[in-house]
């Protein structure tokens with residue numbers, strides 16, 4: 001026992017001694033190096049600051065001189081708060097908005113629109129800026145201008161901007177989807193959408209489109225001559241060569257004033273419902289009995305599933321009225337359209353709806369109603385599409401097309417004349433397109449040569 005106590009005491013003394021030495025070392029050790037480094041870093045900065053000459057204040061700006069500001073509308077901005085943030089009094093903003101109300105409502109304001117504001121102070125001591133002029137360009141083809149009169153009242157007018165129409169031709173091979181091929185050639189989204197729509201009656205993009213098939217388009221764009229900005233015009237002619245077979249369509253405004261697309265023989269493409277209300281999709285599940293991937297048992301599949309990435313636009317299969325729009329159980333975000341002759345179509349699992357889509361609204365064939373998603377009961381993003389006739393589900397891929405309407409008499413004669421004109425334009429633009437493509441190719445190859453030399 002005594003030995004154990006002795007051993008314990010010796011151990012204790014050792015521990016105390018070691019701790020004391022460590023503490024002594026700690027106290028007398030030089031300060032950590034990092035502090036030294038920090039000090040040497042600070043020093044030159046201080047010197048530099050001392051060497052800098054005293055700042056000279058800029059001369060005061062004469063705020064009575066008018067200045068023009070270009071303000072870009074951001075998300076959440078309102079017309080009133082944008083003007084107010086420039087130091088304009090609230091009652092003046094109210095007057096301006098009131099003056100322009102016949103031409104423009106503040107709720108028409110969209111992100112990225114530009115507001116041009118010319119402001120100045122009445123005198124240097126005034127707390128507020130006066131608006132001398134305000135310009136808004138809600139669309140490429142017009143501008144709203146509000147001007148201040150001598151007596152301080154405001155006057156608004158609409159300036160129509162004459163856009164120039166330019167015809168364009170593109171052609172190429174399709175690898176992947178038609179839209180990807182066209183976008184690569186700079187075709188506007190709306191024009192590509194129009195082309196897909198007019199072919200959706202006859203072409204089954206899933207089965208009939210193959211790698212290396214060719215497409216061509218003749219379309220117009222509208223250009224603002226002042227800024228060079230463009231907006232989509234119209235599709236005039238479209239061609240698809242699928243497995244060596246040509247499918248050509250010409251636009252024509254018939255005597256009843258409706259623009260449609262026709263084959264060379266004058267047959268309209270507009271028929272019943274679209275078989276495929278989506279572009280670039282693959283059928284992942286057909287109509288009829290199948291083993292349900294989630295429920296695990298065989299169940300009658302009341303529609304067709306098209307697999308497509310989230311956000312792919314979904315088109316209305318036919319003209320009609322929106323009967324239902326909203327969350328609907330396993331269907332997730334759901335839209336149902338009532339068409340004529342007892343037909344209805346339904347679209348399920350949407351990620352979102354087209355802006356402003358509501359019940360009772362009329363919708364046209366080909367109009368985008370929403371976007372592919374994976375809401376409700378689903379294993380992944382796809383469109384579940386149903387066609388219902390007199391309350392019975394039918395196979396969308398087996399819809400009997402209504403017979404094509406054919407132009408006759410004087411309409412057919414006028415169509416033939418219109419077709420000849422399009423053919424001439426086509427020939428001319430096609431030559432230009434080829435010249436431009438060869439120029440582009442030789443440019444890139446000479447650039448490569450320079451690269452190699454360098």
Ligand SMILES: [Zn+2]
Nearest residue numbers: 303304305384
């Ligand atoms: Zn389904």
